[in-house]
Amino acid sequence: MSLLLILDGYNVIAPVAGPGRRPDANWLKREREQLIRRLCEHLPESVRNQTVVVFDASRPPPNRESRYAVNGVEIEFAVEQPEADDLIEERIAQHSSPKQLAVVSSDHRIQEAAKRRGAIAFDSQEWLDDLLDGKLHLAVPIRAESNGAGQGGSQVNDSSSSSGKPKGGVPKAEVDDWLREFGFDQ
Template structure:
């Protein structure tokens, strides 16, 4: 999970629901919200997104946990409210620095800040979604090893992949694989590796010309 959303909090900010609406309106508005959200996020990010709703008006035909267009949808049926469920999810997250929590609720924002998760208000998140609609982010295609020899990534491709993997050091899977005692290479070590690769590349081109 990379994105944790306080569902009704964002829906209220978007103006989809008010305080005096019936269950049918809630269900229709919720479905509309989830459809638009999934479309804006795209399939990859939607798969890493969890949306939590209060259980006052859960759909009768859905369990407390379900999937909607790739996203995980939770209804706080056995909790005091959605805030409590979100707090529990934040507390249980194995790599909170990789998590973005979306809510304008102070209680949730404080819980996220304590665990050093990123926090966005509902308004800021909605503004980000709107900007994605105007300028959708393109995912670079998988590299072709044969065509990629001697080529470098464009600035947009580099920015995309740096953003995607910026939190890799915090992932527990990475730490388990690398071992905490090994640590990650320093800037000087990375620079030396890059120089070695450059030397091998130049030597390889020279040998290729000599054939």
């Protein structure tokens, strides 16, 4: 299955830059974990399984591979490239159906690379804010998982099912279990 969503990981979490003069050594790890947790909680399973989050790294975090998945979301550290932007551009260039691809980054270089291939680009902060408000922006409509109905436009606005549980949402306890399983315990 082809990717629907590529996120420039550190660009998305950049608004919460490192704390003060003596930052806690684990603040960046916690920010990555929070982003992954939010994606797992707010993206429908069908989208999570077609999502990659790319982070800059000269090497992956301790006890991690440079590429792995958490609850369907693929996490990739750009260890073979000078920066994450290079890997994101590579992923965009290799995409077989770029008009179905959404790229989340406020970096103009990445946005232009997406547009050149016919993909849609979203600014990081606005995209994340909308996601947390229950509005998922993608390049193509997706099917609602609870009833199989198609969604119009490029958003999924109805964020709850008849049971009151978020559509495609994953209970926090399950997300925490997956994060612990993949070495992201707090």
